[in-house]
Amino acid sequence: MTQFIDIAALDDIPRQGARVVKTPAGCIAIFRTGDDQIFALDDRCPHKGGPLSEGIVHGAQVTCPLHAWVFDLNTGLAQGADEGEVRTYAVRLEAGRVLLDAGFLARRSAA
Amino acid sequence: MKQKLVVIGAGMASGRMLEHLFEAGGNFDVTLFNAEPRGNYNRLMLSPVLSGEKTYEQIVTHDADWYEAHSVDCRFGEPVVKIDRENRIVYSNAGGAPYDALVIATGSAPFIIPVPGKDLPGVCTYRDLEDTNAMIAASAPGTKAVVIGGGLLGLEAAAGMAARGAEVTVIHLMGHLMERQLDPAAGYLLQKDLEQRGIKVHCKGATKAILGEGRVEAVLLEDGTVYPADLVCMAVGIRPEVRLATDAHLEVGRGITVDDQMRTSDPSIFALGECVEHNGQLFGLVAPLYDQAKVLAATLLEQEAAFQPVQTATKLKVTGVDLFSAGDFADALGREDIVFRDPGRGIYKRLVLEGNQLMGAVMYGDTADGSWFFDLIKQRKDVSDLRDTLIFGPAFSGGASANPLAAVAALPPEAEICGCNGVCKGKIVTAIEAGATTLDAVRSTTKASASCGTCTGLVEQVMALTLGDGFSANANPPMCKCTDHTHEDVRRLIKSLGLKSIPAVMQELGWRTVGGCASCRPALNYYLIADWPTEYRDDRQSRFVNERNHGNIQKDGTYSVVPRMWGGVTTPAELRAIADAADRYAVPMVKVTGGQRIDLLGVKKEDLPAIWADLNAAGMVSGHAYAKGLRTVKTCVGSEFCRFGTQDSTGLGIKLEKLLWGSWTPAKVKLGVSGCPRNCAEATCKDIGVVCVDSGYEISVAGAAGMDVRETEFLCKVTTEAEVMEVIAAFTQLYRENARYLHRIYKWVAKVSLDWCRAQVEDPVTRRALYDRFMLSQSVYQTDPWAELAAKPADWAPVADLTLRAAE
Numbered sequence: 001m002t003q004f005i006d007i008a009a010l011d012d013i014p015r016q017g018a019r020v021v022k023t024p025a026g027c028i029a030i031f032r033t034g035d036d037q038i039f040a041l042d043d044r045c046p047h048k049g050g051p052l053s054e055g056i057v058h059g060a061q062v063t064c065p066l067h068a069w070v071f072d073l074n075t076g077l078a079q080g081a082d083e084g085e086v087r088t089y090a091v092r093l094e095a096g097r098v099l100l101d102a103g104f105l106a107r108r109s110a111a
Numbered sequence: 112m113k114q115k116l117v118v119i120g121a122g123m124a125s126g127r128m129l130e131h132l133f134e135a136g137g138n139f140d141v142t143l144f145n146a147e148p149r150g151n152y153n154r155l156m157l158s159p160v161l162s163g164e165k166t167y168e169q170i171v172t173h174d175a176d177w178y179e180a181h182s183v184d185c186r187f188g189e190p191v192v193k194i195d196r197e198n199r200i201v202y203s204n205a206g207g208a209p210y211d212a213l214v215i216a217t218g219s220a221p222f223i224i225p226v227p228g229k230d231l232p233g234v235c236t237y238r239d240l241e242d243t244n245a246m247i248a249a250s251a252p253g254t255k256a257v258v259i260g261g262g263l264l265g266l267e268a269a270a271g272m273a274a275r276g277a278e279v280t281v282i283h284l285m286g287h288l289m290e291r292q293l294d295p296a297a298g299y300l301l302q303k304d305l306e307q308r309g310i311k312v313h314c315k316g317a318t319k320a321i322l323g324e325g326r327v328e329a330v331l332l333e334d335g336t337v338y339p340a341d342l343v344c345m346a347v348g349i350r351p352e353v354r355l356a357t358d359a360h361l362e363v364g365r366g367i368t369v370d371d372q373m374r375t376s377d378p379s380i381f382a383l384g385e386c387v388e389h390n391g392q393l394f395g396l397v398a399p400l401y402d403q404a405k406v407l408a409a410t411l412l413e414q415e416a417a418f419q420p421v422q423t424a425t426k427l428k429v430t431g432v433d434l435f436s437a438g439d440f441a442d443a444l445g446r447e448d449i450v451f452r453d454p455g456r457g458i459y460k461r462l463v464l465e466g467n468q469l470m471g472a473v474m475y476g477d478t479a480d481g482s483w484f485f486d487l488i489k490q491r492k493d494v495s496d497l498r499d500t501l502i503f504g505p506a507f508s509g510g511a512s513a514n515p516l517a518a519v520a521a522l523p524p525e526a527e528i529c530g531c532n533g534v535c536k537g538k539i540v541t542a543i544e545a546g547a548t549t550l551d552a553v554r555s556t557t558k559a560s561a562s563c564g565t566c567t568g569l570v571e572q573v574m575a576l577t578l579g580d581g582f583s584a585n586a587n588p589p590m591c592k593c594t595d596h597t598h599e600d601v602r603r604l605i606k607s608l609g610l611k612s613i614p615a616v617m618q619e620l621g622w623r624t625v626g627g628c629a630s631c632r633p634a635l636n637y638y639l640i641a642d643w644p645t646e647y648r649d650d651r652q653s654r655f656v657n658e659r660n661h662g663n664i665q666k667d668g669t670y671s672v673v674p675r676m677w678g679g680v681t682t683p684a685e686l687r688a689i690a691d692a693a694d695r696y697a698v699p700m701v702k703v704t705g706g707q708r709i710d711l712l713g714v715k716k717e718d719l720p721a722i723w724a725d726l727n728a729a730g731m732v733s734g735h736a737y738a739k740g741l742r743t744v745k746t747c748v749g750s751e752f753c754r755f756g757t758q759d760s761t762g763l764g765i766k767l768e769k770l771l772w773g774s775w776t777p778a779k780v781k782l783g784v785s786g787c788p789r790n791c792a793e794a795t796c797k798d799i800g801v802v803c804v805d806s807g808y809e810i811s812v813a814g815a816a817g818m819d820v821r822e823t824e825f826l827c828k829v830t831t832e833a834e835v836m837e838v839i840a841a842f843t844q845l846y847r848e849n850a851r852y853l854h855r856i857y858k859w860v861a862k863v864s865l866d867w868c869r870a871q872v873e874d875p876v877t878r879r880a881l882y883d884r885f886m887l888s889q890s891v892y893q894t895d896p897w898a899e900l901a902a903k904p905a906d907w908a909p910v911a912d913l914t915l916r917a918a919e
């Protein structure tokens with residue numbers, strides 16, 4: 001089930017930066033690119049658990065702050081020679097507000 | 112019987128709607144209310160009126176004869192105050208007008224930012240002829256005008272007033288101009304063009320207050336900057352003018368809600384223009400408004416029509432500024448960029464493709480192909496066959512891809528290779544044949560590729576052709592995959608071309624990526640900080656995490672906090688404050704560092720502002736234990752206590768640390784000051800070491816005790832503390848200005864030679880100049896980051912917490 005909920009104003013998130021949303025299943029990083037695209041990914045690098053929200057955002061990619069793995073924000077896939085994937089979440093921008101698909105919470109509690 | 116049609120608002124949308132209605136021979140008695148005391152004119156043309164290129168008379172769309180010919184009852188200068196839906200009557204203060212059908216076209220109102228002084232005389236917006244006339248009246252040569260807002264409207268206002276001789280400053284909240292239509296690279300070129308016309312642009316500027324007594328005198332920004340102003344124009348945005356509709360209890364979202372037929376929630380009331388909201392969307396550009404006008408005319412004539420918003424393209428109406436943007440040019444899933452930059456001519460073009468379709472285009476400097484691209488976007492044409500040459504526009508018919516070397520070989524000797532310095536191929540070949548066999552030699556003998564460097568690849572190809580196997584390309588690799596330039600080239604070009612922002616570097620040096628990468632961005636940010644300390648503003652998002660969060664990130668995502676202890680000296684009060692903080696924030700480990708500091712390890716990110724505030728309150732500042740910057744000055748106890756000490760090494764260490772702290776450097780810088788040659792402070796394996804002797808101070812540099820272990824090399828000996836300070840500040844500045852990012856001092860000295868460094872700091876004039884530049888930079892950067900960041904603790908916490916929500 002898709003269930004978009006309002007989590008923040010766009011301007012709460014710095015351009016070329018990220019903020020995190022706390023959930024029972026761990027933190028989700030909400031990224032904002034230089035041209036105001038919004039992406040949501042697990043805030044956890046599959047390599048050693050680094051907080052991706054603290055990485056440098058360039059184009060639609062982020063570089064993990066711990067060991068410099070690079071992930072595509074669209075797909076969550078590691079770039080280059082590294083292999084790995086970060087879970088992505090649907091996110092929407094409406095009238096300056098950021099909406100996150102929180103359907104995963106419902107699924108989780110139903111399980 | 113004729114229907115009674117009442118229209119509120121004589122703007123461009125309702126004007127076009129009336130034209131359609133009359134052309135179709137519609138049978139209506141029209142009453143037209145307008146708050147402005149005039150009829151319909153072309154608002155888009157207010158900019159040429161402002162700049163003096165047109166007069167008001169030239170932009171009138173409907174004159175008195177037109178209204179009379181169509182028997183329109185004009186109620187100009189009569190604002191409507193009420194809509195009586197039950198009896199279908201519209202009221203102004205002069206009386207009522209009954210309607211069968213009502214059209215609300217009240218347009219939009221400028222957004223006024225709620226700062227002190229916003230109501231002072233001399234503050235205007237940019238919406239109608241009154242505003243325009245106010246700006247014209249205030250734009251006499253020599254007057255000072257400030258425009259708040261660097262969007263389409265604000266820039267047109269700025270250019271118009273500048274054309275009349277006013278000194279104009281544009282203050283823009285975002286990082287680059289027209290951020291909704293342009294990407295940072297195009298925004299940078301636009302800023303450069305405007306600055307060449309004498310318009311000052313201040314980006315990332317938040318207005319705090321408009322100052323003045325009885326009349327506007329200046330604008331104050333959050334960062335403390337003050338711009339004197341005789342006139343302030345607010346152009347930060349518009350919002351739909353919906354008050355009448357709200358009062359009449361029509362359905363209103365951000366704008367008046369309408370369906371595909373432009374009908375509001377009341378079947379006999381319609382709305383169009385900037386005041387409406389259709390499927391959640393608002394409209395500000397003229398093309399969709401004209402489409403709405405057509406649909407509404409058809410609806411009123413009882414024909415079928417439905418409004419479908421189409422994509423729009425933007426052009427700035429400032430004479431001589433050529434920019435174009437259309438479609439959607441944001442990064443998204445599966446999208447690819449084609450980027451073309453011609454730094455010499457100030458041209459930037461970016462196409463955004465998704466699959467085989469063109470999604471968006473941004474162009475600056477050469478927009479001749481704009482409409483062709485816009486057409487491809489609108490038609491959703493398959494461009495896969497065109498892709499190789501798409502960026503060159505419709506004129507380029509394509510052809511087989513040529514071997515670049517063959518292409519260079521085919522060039523005649525008089526073909527220009529280096530545009531900056533006008534060097535042709537023949538001249539380069541002659542120089543190579545005369546013995547210039549390296550790129551540097553070609554540069555110094557011919558000047559080719561010595562300015563912007565974009566032609567370096569071409570020059571190397573000429574060299575490869577001329578020298579054959581004897582040529583080996585530059586062994587110094589490029590900075591990163593985003594560019595062919597080396598670090599050294601980038602540093603040189605930042606200075607010689609006067610590049611003062613990251614987008615400027617990326618544009619002028621032909622970066623291949625849109626936003627750089629995690630490798631070049633911190634390097635560029637450092638180079639700009641070092642070279643333009645007073646003009647460039649630190650870009651926090653181009654900082655590595657440790658410098659962004661002012662703590663060292665640990666493997667579990669927590670941080671370490673190290674307060675500064677000048678020269679390694681502390682007090683019982685500081686120790687108590689550290690102990691209290693460690694207790695209060697349940698710090699898992701408290702450890703003494705190798706640099707004579709105390710490290711609080713394992714602090715959670717959201718606790719950082721509070722722990723900093725506590726330590727600040729006890730008089731401590733950041734120890735920068737995470738920085739590519741001055742870390743620590745380690746000292747021994749020296750002559751104050753030690754029976755062997757020859758000088759006050761502790762006191763000198765503290766003075767050096769107070770001189771150098773806060774400075775950003777290519778890589779970390781650690782100092783040691785020992786009071787005698789027994790060297791208890793281990794000064795001879797530091798980046799810069801001082802060993803005190805009876806006759807003075809021996810300064811040595813380029814030590815290391817990390818992956819490489821090196822003893823420092825002797826730089827010079829001086830006799831006073833003041834000389835120690837000046838030599839070390841000058842040497843640090845030399846390093847700051849010349850080294851490659853991430854190179855420690857020992858690596859840099861190995862490249863440039865210690866003799867060269869010594870020659871610089873031993874020459875009194877050069878040394879003083881270096882010292883002065885260092886102090887200028889310190890006047891900006893010697894600040895405690897904690898004090899500023901601790902003031903906004905909310906920024907450090909999660910932006911939302913869904914754990915409670917799930918528990919419900």
